Amino acid sequence: MSSYWSDFVKDLEPYSPGEQPDIGNITKLNTNENPYGPSPALLEAVRNQLNDDLRLYPPPAALRLKQVIADYYQLSTEQVFVGNGSDEVLAHVFNGLLNHREKGPLLFPDISYSFYPVYCQLYDISFEKIPLSEDFCIGLEDYKRPNGGIIFPNPNAPTGMLLGLEAIENFLQCSQQSVVVIDEAYIDFGGQTAASLIDQYSNLLVVQSMSKSRSLAGMRIGYAMGSAELIAGLERIKNSFNSYPLGHLQIAAAIASFEDEDYFQKTRQLVISERQRLTAQLERLGFEVLPSQANFVFTRHPHQSAEELASRLRELGIVVRHFKQPRIQDFLRITVGDESQNSLLIDALKSIVSD
């Protein structure tokens, strides 16, 4: 620690992202990337943008991209916010919309995206973690208490479990005193987006990522959708932080992704059917698999330590994620890969559990 740091810096406990191993021959199933890669049309669109225009600042409001997203979800551009990955979008959301100490603590699940408490530290937001049920469900009834905001992923991570749109709407009907953020990073793998509820609930904010279902983790593009008043608050923060969070290539890639709907649907379905196959095979090996609507499964074996399994897999060149954390230390979070990656994983697990 240093006397040159602002006071709060010494107490920060930064987020630990999943490892990005710099080795060639490994099967990487630890950070929920899409196995199928971006579409050829998208790569072509970015290639066409590789020109002298890179010398020019990008359009600070990224209006063309906002229009494409708005059209896709039947919203207006005033209801769309874009940023440098959904992590940046979430950071602005925590700072601009979820800091209401006078109304009560921010609420989120005890088992959830581990970046949430880090944002709270960064922006000095008081929070309370609401335990998932015994069977790892989010019980929205438990969130009906004084609060300064509510945020949860849907499907939840790392459980993969989904809340239906009806449950969400029922909850919104009696929860309008604070902002409700639904973090839909994984929604395209089996859920229904709550974006359709935005016109009715001015306190609802839906955050999405292009990293997972749109295969663009390496380009950093996220967005949020909500009432014009919520989005205006986010724009004030963004324009006080960095006027140009998205460059020309990111904007071109994002637009191209929405324009290639066929590829999006095809790869989305491939991930879903591979998830089903992977789940069935894990169950055949004796694993319990939580019902996932995401592009990963959360799974435990009745007789095997998860930490030990992760380390045995790693020796075999397969990286999965294990959280050393109360309630879930027996589980592994395994990204759904493509057919050959999933088969490698199953073969490896077969050899380990039959030892």
Added chain:
Amino acid sequence: MSSYWSDFVKDLEPYSPGEQPDIGNITKLNTNENPYGPSPALLEAVRNQLNDDLRLYPPPAALRLKQVIADYYQLSTEQVFVGNGSDEVLAHVFNGLLNHREKGPLLFPDISYSFYPVYCQLYDISFEKIPLSEDFCIGLEDYKRPNGGIIFPNPNAPTGMLLGLEAIENFLQCSQQSVVVIDEAYIDFGGQTAASLIDQYSNLLVVQSMSKSRSLAGMRIGYAMGSAELIAGLERIKNSFNSYPLGHLQIAAAIASFEDEDYFQKTRQLVISERQRLTAQLERLGFEVLPSQANFVFTRHPHQSAEELASRLRELGIVVRHFKQPRIQDFLRITVGDESQNSLLIDALKSIVSD
């Protein structure tokens, strides 16, 4: 304003970036972009990165890029921080290194980058503006007073005027109680970077941008260099905000830029010689031009209103920047374009002032 906004949001007065007009046939001399564009080798490097890897998260620490920057400036990777444009880097600097209310206000020049007071609002930092001298110089003697940090651009913007390295080192020798940030967005157009002083002064932070001298405004890449302890503070903030601020394509472009030193030197020199030509021609038309070491000139005419000149130029399809601000409302800030852009500008001004 909305009850859903965090309290401080309603008082924010966001930064206003220079206009990015969406019209084809204009001569854009308002946001200090480089007229020459990125090098062919750089475009090729980015093209080679357009592959399936875009589905994978980028390396969160961007270590290969840090190594290239460290080598270029004879530093170590622990002395380098990278971010999504120097605006994002500056935001983290204000939050993490310049918030020391107990030591005194942050100090910066009254005529300077207009984003500084916006960051102060965003992070609730008390500040004091130190007036430039009558002839628009930064007088470092005036900064020898209790303070929580010091920041100034060198060359300063929008004046373009440079402080020499010796003056900076003399100042650092007796100013080690707080962090001194030198914002070198324009240093490559005529100044000497203070990066060479980093090993001696652990409170010195140098911020640079790849938007100007490296023609990459459209890709959003900035960096900071300083002692390992300052950089460690910035990393804590960054990893509590967004683990992956730079995507694969940004990293590839940045590395390629440093690897094509010939192109960098050639285009840098072209801008410098065009600045000299432009300055001489403006003076021939009766303009006063402050001595610029940047890729823009700051200029006024003894008998013409700057606001009126800007609007007449705009009618002729040329956009320059005018700041409606005390002390400098008589000036225009004009980006140094390429030969044909500068000739267009001079012809237009000739026709206007001889009316």
